Amino acid sequence: MARMACTFHSVDNFGDKMKPQLLTLLALIFMSLVACSNTSNDSLYRQLGGQVKVEQVVDNFIREIEFDVAIFAYFKDSDVERFHEKLVEHLCQLTGGPCEYSGDTMEQVHGGMNISEADFNRGVDLFINAMTKADIPHPQQNKVLAILAKTRKDILYL
């Protein structure tokens, strides 16, 4: 029920004209959205397939990076095992899983790297490849991207 309401709500993001007589309906939808936000993150972690899938995505992502000259340059001095561990934790936490991210803030991690918008977006492409190779379905991929997109401002041009 909650998920149905979530889906329904998103339709109004998509519309661009709102009729006044729909206001009551929209208010109801909005209330269901508030209910959704408590449950949807938890279910996203589970929808993805839990810890096994999250680790698989991170494994794939590291492989994608290793084969990409432009992006690998940012990682050449990184501790791969630590990166793996912290990214798994972070993804688990961000998708509502039972983990607590213990790494540095995104600003600390990316500070001094001066990551360009183009390289950031290339990184996103690699991350999408990593999810695709882990057989994450398209809608779940987008939900992960929607969450990760919020960290962008703490990564670019620092």
Next chain:
Amino acid sequence: MPNLRWFYYWLVLTLLSSAPLTFAQDGKLIGTAGLVQLEGSGGGGLVPWATLSGYDSRDQMSVSAVVTNVDVDDYRLNVLGISASFYDRLELSVAQQRFDLKDAGVSIKQNIYGAKYRLYGDVVYSHWPQISFGLQHKQLTDQAIASAVGAVKTASGTDFYLAATKVHLGAVGGYNALWNVTARATKANEMGLLGYGGLENNSYQVMLEVSAGILLSRYVAIGIEYRQKPDNLGLGEDDWRDIFVSYMPNKAFSVTLAWANLGKIAGADGQDGLYLSLSGQLW
């Protein structure tokens, strides 16, 4: 205004030659660069969007080309266009439209010089929609028909528009959703092909144009568009609408097929037909 045209070409060439050699393929998520619309600006099909025409990011530039054909009952429209986008900030475009009146065996040519400036945001990543301001300067090469139907001005006209576009990641059942709203100030009759202004109205009016779509995968988008139009000539000029499907196998190429409902054009009712557009990013 030939001087303006040469200034325009000079501006494009200058910008192209002064740009650093970082040409874009990676700058945006696939499918979020949008397409190129009927008048050569980055957009959907009928409507100019806030998006610029290529995959360039703020450190890059891109050049795209488009060819579009719309074939309705009594008319056929061909569009050839090229556009350059600089640093995901400024887009300059040139397009030529050829509008064939099938029965009469006559055609009307119009050249359109477009500029669009991104004022705010990123269509995917900013909280608020991406906002751009644009203009389309149109020069009618064949003015006889515009003059015959009673257009006040037949040589040229300029449209101005403000557009807001947003992609919501995973918004509709996990699928990415896109919407666009454009307000256009215009005096153009049938996009300018029948001149500018008429007996019914000869001043700028603001028209509303909207698009909405869903990305079914990284490569396929479907959607609808609506473009309000003025009826300056009193010929019952109709609003336009379409329903489209776009396929973007990679960032260099896209093909869009649409069913366009263009209503009454120059007195001929019920102009429906296929819209086919191919666009490619050259670099």
